[in-house]
Amino acid sequence: MTHWIASSNRDNWKILEKKHVWGVPKRNRTLMQRVKPGDTxxxxxxxxKEGDTILPSAITGAYEVVSEPYEDHSRLFVSPPRMGDExxxxxxxxxxxxxxxELLEFKPLIPDLTFIKNKSMWTGHIRVAMREIPEEDYQLILKRAGVEA
Structure with missing residues (x-):
């Protein structure tokens, strides 16, 4: 079993919550070949930014992959403006x-996450749609969220 961190916006996270489907951009086709049922x-x-409020980067929860990756071009997710018609x-x-x-704020986790090598330039480590993370980081995040793994 492999653990992943998947980067999203809040709109697409709400779609994942409702539809129980996760999707990645066209450019990530080869990445999806590594994802297997049973992965988390x-x-x-x-x-x-929501009005005058800044919503911090956060982890929302853990999900198990229950299907093989598949291709579907129907419009389900909200494409950020910089991604055009993705x-x-x-x-x-x-x-x-x-x-x-309660969403787990991400920035306080950075000093203790081993997959983030450059702590001052941490956003580059999660800019991709999905990134494999080690078991110890997965466990740390669940523990900080108050969840038993």
Missing amino acids: ILVYVRQE VFPFRMKVRPVTVFT
Whole structure:
């Protein structure tokens, strides 16, 4: 089993919550060939502005991959303006393992996450759609969220 951190915006996280589907952009086709049923995904949402409020980057919960990756070009997800007409066609079905009652703010985790090598330039480590993370980081995040793994 592999653990992943999946980068999203809040709109697409809400779609994942409702539809139990995760998708990645066309450019990530080869990445999806590495994802297998039984893998787990921690969903990371980027910092966003909502009115005058800054919503911090955070982890929303853990999900288990329950299908082989598949291709579907129907419009399901919200494409950020910088990504044009992206439909995130490489998808997989997921089931919630644990959805955090309160989102776990990401920045306080950075000093203790081993997959983030450059602590001052940490955003580059999660800029991709999905990134494999070690077991110890997965366990640390669940523990900080108050969840038993």
